[in-house]
Amino acid sequence: MPVEWILVIIVGGIAGWLASMVMNRDASMGIFWNIIVGVIGALVGKFVLGLLNVGGGDNWLLWFISALLGAIILLGIINLVQRGRVR
Numbered sequence: 001m002p003v004e005w006i007l008v009i010i011v012g013g014i015a016g017w018l019a020s021m022v023m024n025r026d027a028s029m030g031i032f033w034n035i036i037v038g039v040i041g042a043l044v045g046k047f048v049l050g051l052l053n054v055g056g057g058d059n060w061l062l063w064f065i066s067a068l069l070g071a072i073i074l075l076g077i078i079n080l081v082q083r084g085r086v087r
Helices: 002-022 031-051 060-083
Strands: none
Touching: 002 031, 002 060, 031 060
């Protein structure tokens, strides 16, 4: 069980970092916020995939892609709230 959480943190951190680079927010975020955005993004991505009836189970590649897409969506929402527009 602890190994799974370590993998979640690592994959979430990478997904959050890539999303912050895509959304041009990398300079304003540190590793902690990259991990947080990646993990929350994974939850958002899993929710969206559930709405589309796309299951993944233990498929880490699908989980990573959903985490990346969810993190991008989350950063887009944050941009809207902070600046009133999406970059």
